[in-house]
Amino acid sequence: MKNRSQNITRRVFLRRGAGGAGWLALGGISLAGAAQRNVNPFAYDLQRVSKTDPKLVSYEPAGRFACPGPGPRRLAVGPEDHLYIAGRNGVSVVDGEGRRLEEIALGAPARCVAVAAEGTVYVGLRDHVEVFDPKGRRLAAWESPGKKVWLTGLAVAGTEVFVADAGNRVVLHYEASGKLAGRIGEKDKERHIPGLIVPSPYLDVKTGRDGLLRVNNPGRHSVEVYSVQGDLESSWGKATASIDGFCGCCNPVGLALLADGRCVTCEKGLPRVKIYSARGVFESVVAGPESFPENARAGALQDRSDGLLGGLDAAVDSQGRIYVLDLVGGDVRLMRSKA
Amino acid sequence: MSEESKNGTGEVPGGIHRRRFLRDGARAAALTGLGGLLALAVERSAGAGTVWQIDPQKCVRCGNCATHCVLEQSAVKCVQAYGICGYCQLCTGFFEPAPNDLNTGAENCLCPTAAIQRSFVEDPYYEYTIDERLCIGCAKCVEGCTRFGNGSLFLQIRHDRCLNCNECAISKVCAGDAFRRVPAAHPYLLKTTSPF
Numbered sequence: 001m002k003n004r005s006q007n008i009t010r011r012v013f014l015r016r017g018a019g020g021a022g023w024l025a026l027g028g029i030s031l032a033g034a035a036q037r038n039v040n041p042f043a044y045d046l047q048r049v050s051k052t053d054p055k056l057v058s059y060e061p062a063g064r065f066a067c068p069g070p071g072p073r074r075l076a077v078g079p080e081d082h083l084y085i086a087g088r089n090g091v092s093v094v095d096g097e098g099r100r101l102e103e104i105a106l107g108a109p110a111r112c113v114a115v116a117a118e119g120t121v122y123v124g125l126r127d128h129v130e131v132f133d134p135k136g137r138r139l140a141a142w143e144s145p146g147k148k149v150w151l152t153g154l155a156v157a158g159t160e161v162f163v164a165d166a167g168n169r170v171v172l173h174y175e176a177s178g179k180l181a182g183r184i185g186e187k188d189k190e191r192h193i194p195g196l197i198v199p200s201p202y203l204d205v206k207t208g209r210d211g212l213l214r215v216n217n218p219g220r221h222s223v224e225v226y227s228v229q230g231d232l233e234s235s236w237g238k239a240t241a242s243i244d245g246f247c248g249c250c251n252p253v254g255l256a257l258l259a260d261g262r263c264v265t266c267e268k269g270l271p272r273v274k275i276y277s278a279r280g281v282f283e284s285v286v287a288g289p290e291s292f293p294e295n296a297r298a299g300a301l302q303d304r305s306d307g308l309l310g311g312l313d314a315a316v317d318s319q320g321r322i323y324v325l326d327l328v329g330g331d332v333r334l335m336r337s338k339a
Numbered sequence: 340m341s342e343e344s345k346n347g348t349g350e351v352p353g354g355i356h357r358r359r360f361l362r363d364g365a366r367a368a369a370l371t372g373l374g375g376l377l378a379l380a381v382e383r384s385a386g387a388g389t390v391w392q393i394d395p396q397k398c399v400r401c402g403n404c405a406t407h408c409v410l411e412q413s414a415v416k417c418v419q420a421y422g423i424c425g426y427c428q429l430c431t432g433f434f435e436p437a438p439n440d441l442n443t444g445a446e447n448c449l450c451p452t453a454a455i456q457r458s459f460v461e462d463p464y465y466e467y468t469i470d471e472r473l474c475i476g477c478a479k480c481v482e483g484c485t486r487f488g489n490g491s492l493f494l495q496i497r498h499d500r501c502l503n504c505n506e507c508a509i510s511k512v513c514a515g516d517a518f519r520r521v522p523a524a525h526p527y528l529l530k531t532t533s534p535f
Contacts, residue, residue, distance in 0.1 A: 040402035042451065042477035044486070046436050150535050167535045197463060199425025200489050200534045219427060219463065239429050241437040248487030249427040269431070269487035 049241040049270060050296070052288030056243060058275070059286040059322065063334035065098025067325070071109060074153070074204075074254070074313050075325045075332065078115030079134075081317040083332065085325065086110035091123055093136075096317070098332065104136045114154035114161070120176075122161055124151035129163060129174070142178040153204035155213070160228065162213060166203035169196040171215055173228065184230040185215055193232045194220065202253035202268070202311060208261055216265075218250035223263060223280065236280025241270065244282035254313040256322065264322055268311035271295040273324050273335075286314075286322055286335050295328040389520040391507045392528050395493040397517035400478035400485070404494055407509045408476070414501035415476030415494050415509065417454070417469050420530045423491035426464040432484035432492045433457055433467055449479055471497065489534045498526050 008016075071088030078084050078093075082101060085092045088109045093102035104110075104121065112124035119134030127149040131140040145165065153164030159176040162184070173182035187195025196203065197219020206214045212233060213226045222237035237252075238245040246252050247270045254266035261278035264286065273286035289296050295310055313325040322335045393404075393415065404415035429441055433455050438447035443457060454473035458466050469492075476494055484492040510518030521528065 042402040042405060042479045044400070044436070044449075044479055044482035049437060148535065197428075199427050219425070221429070239441075247436075249425060249429050249431045250488065 046241075046270065049243075049247070050289045052243065052272070052285050052290060056285045057288065058284035058338055059335040060338050061333055062321065062336040063097065064331060065094075066331045068092040068094060068098075068100045068103075070330070072325055072327060072330060073110070074112040075315050075323060076113045076115050076154075077315045077317045077323065078121070079117065079119050081319075083315070083323060084113045084115055084121065085332070086113040086123065091121065091132075096334065102136050104132055106130070111151055112154040112164070114156040116156045116176075120156075122154050122156055124154050124163060126150060129154070129161070129178070131178075140178055142174070145172055145180060150201050152201050155205045155207045157207035157211075162205045162207065164203040164205045164215070166198045166201040169198050169203070171196075171203075171205050171213065171226070173230070182228075182230055184213065184226050185217075185224065191231065193230075196224075197250075199250045202250070204253070204255045204313075206255045206257050208257050209259065210261060214255050214257060214263060216252045216255055218246075218253060221246040221251060223252065223255065223265065223276070234280075236276070243272075243274070243285065247272075253311045256314040256316050258316055258320060264314045264316065266312040266314050266324070268295075271310070271312050271326075273312060273314055273322070287324060287333065291333070292326055292329065295326050388523050390496070390498055390503050390523050390526045391501060391510065391518055392496050392521045392526060393494050394517045394519060394528050395490075395495075395530050397515045398478070398481070398494055399515035399517070400482040400494075401514035402477055402479075403512045403514065404509050405475045405477040407512050409502065409504060409508050410500065412500075413476040413509075414496050414498075416471045416474045416497045417476065417478070417480055417492050418495045418529075419467060419469055420491045420493070421466075423489045423530060423532070423534060424467065425489050425491070425534070426460060426466060427488065428463040428465055430457070430465065430467055430484070431487040432480035434483075436483070449483055451475070451477060451479065455480060467492075490530065493530055495527055495529075 067085050067087060069087040069089045069092045072085050074086045076084045081096055083094050090106040091104040091110050091113050092100060094100050108125050110123050111126060114122045121132040123130045128144040129142045130138060132138055148167040149165050150167030151163055152166040155162045161174040161176060163172040163174060165172055170186050171184040172180060173184055175181050185196045187193060196217050199219055202218055204216050208214060215224045215226060217224050221239035222235045224235040225233040227233060241247040247267055251267040252265040253268050256264040258264065263276045265274050265276060270289050271292040272288050275283045275286060277283055311327050315323045324333045324335060405413050408414055433449060434447055435449050440447060452473045452475055454470045456468045456470060460466050478494055481492045481494055484490055507518055
């Protein structure tokens with residue numbers, strides 16, 4: 001005999017079905033309402049430029065490690081491909097895998113660093129340069145070059161040291177003894193130098209094998225090429241959020257040079273690392289904004305609301321690999337060419 | 340109550356006289372009322388001594404300031420810290436993230452109400468000024484400036500407009516928990532840190 005109590009009638013089925021559909025509809029409306037309430041009608045939309053075309057990415061991650069000290073600002077590659085990371089407590093020396101080798105402790109934050117071929121370490125503090133031997137012993141503390149000094153970049157070539165002073169919008173040319181030999185990049189109509197525009201403390205300088213200096217001019221969204229005597233040889237770069245230019249109000253914020261003269265640029269706001277030819281033609285992407293999610297949100301983080309602690313820096317080792325320092329994430333990525 | 344329990348004074352043995360009870364009761368009521376009035380006065384005085392303000396270090400530019408104020412046009416306005424501003428030619432608080440050109444064409448401008456005035460200073464510097472009559476406190480410019488620039492644009496409650504509600508409607512929905520009461524004598528939380 002058929003047990004009807006375990007079955008339901010068509011009417012009950014329809015009634016329950018209608019009830020279920022009603023609840024589902026109510027839930028949907030409620031969810032849609034909640035989603036609508038959370039949408040910011042005034043959102044700053046960077047979606048279109050935040051994604052990198054994978055075809056343009058020519059490097060891949062080969063390693064990653066946390067900086068040994070807090071507040072990293074700049075990094076440089078020294079002899080034996082050791083990394084020198086300038087940070088809040090001084091300079092940390094690590095090997096390619098992040099193992100700490102040495103610590104140069106300072107009484108104030110180190111803001112930039114460069115290492116000579118024989119191992120002498122030049123460290124930029126806010127307003128002066130200090131020099132250390134390869135063992136980390138202080139050799140000298142140079143006199144501050146003046147008022148409003150805010151050192152943010154360093155480069156060394158042979159016996160010459162170049163110091164980027166963002167506060168005074170100039171690159172200072174020093175002899176290894178600490179004697180000031182010249183000023184580079186200042187506005188000069190007769191020499192056709194437009195002058196450096198540095199809205200925030202991110203002026204960098206690098207020396208190439210061709211004997212020329214590369215200096216970022218963030219307010220003009222360009223990289224300028226100077227002779228050691230301070231003549232402006234060329235400049236390149238354009239302001240655009242597109243991948244082939246420099247985004248935001250003031251980029252690039254960091255530079256590195258590959259052995260063949262190609263230039264590695266670092267940007268903030270839309271954190272990305274790219275490679276340009278020696279003449280300034282965009283070639284490829286080392287890492288796009290999706291690689292640095294925390295850095296991209298730098299402005300949204302508490303106590304980092306000025307964007308002044310955002311940004312990236314880069315350095316190239318003897319094998320042509322690129323180390324990328326994430327100032328917000330506090331870590332270093334090793335990127336190697338896919339080729 | 341039995342007759343035997345009453346004495347000549349009308350007091351109840353082991354109890355209190357009705358007159359005294361009423362007198363003591365009236366006194367207690369008066370003291371309670373006075374205390375209440377005093378507490379109310381203190382509370383009102385404290386309320387008058389503080390005002391709502393936004394902590395710019397906590398603001399996450401959620402857009403709620405523009406949409407949740409009880410006023411038709413929000414009392415929250417963008418303000419400019421000129422000492423922090425880079426006077427950039429390409430101001431990311433003024434221009435869309437990918438502008439067609441660096442001019443004041445509406446299609447290039449970020450502000451939905453054209454409340455930011457851009458004026459030439461000298462090559463390549465421009466000054467950016469907020470027209471508070473037009474600003475609705477949406478924080479779109481604040482996000483652009485903070486993300487790419489020095490963060491010189493930020494939101495503040497303007498006290499010539501704010502009604503100082505007991506429970507600020509924006510504070511209840513603020514995504515960054517940035518609203519707090521501050522002494523009326525120091526009603527603004529300004530950014531002062533220069534990039535240099």
